[in-house]
Amino acid sequence: MKLMIKFVFSVLGIVLVSGFPVLIGGLVAGELRLTEYIGALEAVLRGLWPLQEFTVLNMRTNREIPLFPTIGEYIIYSLELLFLAFAVAIFFAITFTVLTMLLKEKARQRIKMALYFLESLPDLLVIMLAQLAVIAIYLQTNVLISKIAVVQGDHIYWLPVLCLALLPMIQLYRLCMLTFRDEERKMYIELARSLGFSKVFVIWVHMFRNAIISVFFQSKKTIWFMLSNLFVLELMFNIPGIMLFMKDNISPEVFLVSIFSFFLPIFLLYSIGEWLVLRHLRGKEAI
Amino acid sequence: MWKQPYFLVGFAILSFFLGGSFLYEWLWGNVPRQIFFVTENGRTVEGPPISPKWNFPLGTDQYGYDLLGKLMIGGKYTILAALAIAALRMLIAVPLGYMMATYLQRQRAWIGGLADSLHYIPLTLFAAYILYPVLWMPLGGFTNTIWERIAIQVVLMALLTMPIVAVLIGNEAALLYRQEYVTAARVLGAGEPRIIRKHLYPQMREKLAVLYGQQVIETFIVLAHLSLLNLFLGGTKISYDPMFSDPPMSISFEWSGLFGSTFRYLQGSPWLPLFPVLFIALSILAVTLMLEGYLRSKDIQAPKKSSALAQDEAIVDWNREQLRSRMVLLKNAETPKNPHNL
The missing domain is CATH 1.10.287 (Helix Hairpins)
Known part of the structure; x- marks a missing residue:
């Protein structure tokens, strides 16, 4: 309801x-x-x-041109990039979080500060540096590691996904670190440790389950941030996605259809997630 | 706050850009120096755009204007606009948020839903969609002045994500309303304005400051993104000449415009788009540093366990010592009692 x-x-x-x-x-x-x-x-x-x-x-x-069969292709390509990047970002953020949780407090502080300043890089700079790096590598070694722009009917994946995933990954990492640290102070962790379970086991099995729920609810902001980045990415890589389509044929109707094309999947994802979590928690103590 | 090195460094960077910008204009006027070719031993070596050299540390643009000069002149527009947009947004959002928490408790659910819909619209696109009628030069040229356009843009960009910020503040204030001291204040007869002024606002001051910093950063990024669409701060000059039309140009030398109009030169002369973006990145870093310094001076982060424990112990020690000294005092007071009483 x-x-x-x-x-x-x-x-x-x-x-x-x-x-x-x-x-x-x-x-x-x-x-x-x-x-x-x-x-x-x-x-x-x-x-x-x-x-x-x-x-x-x-x-x-x-x-x-008729909107409907044409727009599908654009939408699918954009959503592929978005969700691939989101998955990559979540995967690496969690991996790094678990790895840093194993470190000592002092090293943790240092990593946190370094990442904090990395986060202030604008996405434009990241994309431009990536493109320049590809060109430089090509000039030096004659190996083209990835195309830096899409030409007619071609789909490139890994470089755009990497550029799109980098900043959300840092954001998610910070979020994860905060929730994991809150979780670390709770009693059951101390209990598990005192029962002799190893640190890795406690983090992976006990803390992870509890922290991931809170991270999931807070990651909505990251998706919003990624949508804006996706737009810039499509412009700079000349990717035939929904954002570029929208920019080329801007009108209220196209605007509406395009916004709905990513509003629906994201809303669905979060609603299903919320429903699952709530069902899981029913009968137990509420968070 | 002024003793935190982070805050000082950030503040120094920002004030360097701002002060330098005004100083440059005051010293050399608002047109940067121009050079058409570089000669070496009487031969022309390089025409514009000239790559970075000693004389021109950041190179020149495609028309031979010194890039460093352009960046210095443009700095004030970008930085002041970002600060103004974020400030205006907070000025509108803070009272609205408090009002929402105070008077619209019931309606918060659907207002939240409405504001939530903004979360699905990419910010840049939304901004471009709304600002296009303002900033794009119509066929006959602009009918309003550059300052009017800047003012309209600032207001619109401030309103853009204002609902989200207001809902955020409203939720935060609603949480504070459940605190016992607010109830206590109300029982003692405090009205809503007094509760807001004396209880909610002081509690949230640090959070609001952080929120402001985040809004400034976000505004920098949106300005840079907008320039990719050739929408520049203060309007885009377009030449409608069918034969020799210039590319869309920024009217002021503000940074995002410098980036947006030279983005196509990335491969040929990478310094052209790279340095403006680098300057924007530096400003964002400066704001981040200031935020971190501010937070450290207020120590909003949860105190570390060990230090908190140590402090507790210190207090206990001090109490015991004081106790002992008190006892000594008592003793001393007791012993010379007799002579006084004589």
Whole structure:
């Protein structure tokens, strides 16, 4: 029930946002265009209604193309990159967290500080340095480790995924470290240690299970951050994904469809996760 | 706060950029020096864009303007805009958040849902979608001045993620409302404004400061992203000449514009886009450093176990010592009692 309310209001919010340029245009001209705004919203929703027939004017070919079969390809490529990068980021973040948990307190502090400053790197710089590094390696050794731009119908994966995963990985790592450290202070860890279980075992089996839930709920922010990064990534690698599509054919309708194309999977992922966790916790002590 | 080395370093970097920017304009005007070719032994060696050399530490752009000069002139726009946007956002979000926690307790669920929808819209895209009608030069040229456009952009960008920040503050304040001392204050007759001013705000001051720093960082990044779409701070100059049209240009020399308009030169002359981004990265680092220094001076992080224990012991020791000295005093007071009483 609560999820339904959240879903309805999220959808409503996105629809409301899609009409904003009308309002802003009015604001710049110095008037409040509320009726035009509502009219624009109505027009967008009506225009979209038979989804199969909706067409966009493609800027490059100057031709009307139907939105629906075409957009699927873009969406899938973008989502592939996004979720691959998210998976990579989570995997490495957790691995590094477990590894650093095994270290002494002083070394931990040092690693934390170093990563803290790494986090302030802008994603643009990361992408540019990666591209320059690929070029430099190619010039030195004549080995092309990855393509740095997509040309016609080609899909590149590992370099974009790496660029996209790096900063979220650091963020998630920090998040993991915080929750793991909170968990470390609890009594059951001391009990398990005093019963003679090794540190690795306690971390992997006991702490991990409890900490991962809290990390999962907080990782929503990371996804948001990644969406913005994905946009820049697609621009800089010339990746034919949903963001580039949206940029090329910007209109309220395309905006709405594209936002929904990643809103639905992410919302589904988190709702299922929440449901599973809540079911798991039912009857036990609430967090 | 002013004794923390982290804070000082960060503050020094930011004030260097800002002060340097104003100083540069005051000393040499707002047009950087220009050079058309580099000669060596009477022969032309290099034309613009010139790679970094001793004379031109960061090289020049494709029209021969000194890049360091451009960056120094542009610094103030970018930094001040980022600070202003974040400040305005906090100024709107803090009262709203408190109001939400105080008066709209019931409605918090759906307001949260509405604000949550912003989480699914990539920030940059959202900003570009909304700012496009403001910043893109129409066919006939702009009808408003650059300062008007900057003001509109600052306000819009501040409003952009304001709901998210407001909901965050509201949730935090709602948590504080459950504290016992707030109930106690209310029982003693404190009204809502007084509770907010005297109880909620002091509790959240550090968190709000951190939030402000994070907003500044986020704004820097969004400004840089926007420039990839050729939307620059204060408007984009577009030449609609069908034959010899210049590429879209930034009107001021602000950093994100310097990056966005030269991004295509990454492979040929990498210093052109690289240095502006590096400057942005340095500013972000400066803000991060300041935040860390501030937090350390306030010591928001949970005190370490060992130090807390040590402190407890010290207090106990001191008490015992004091006890002993008190007893000694008593003793001393007791012994000379008799002469006084005489």
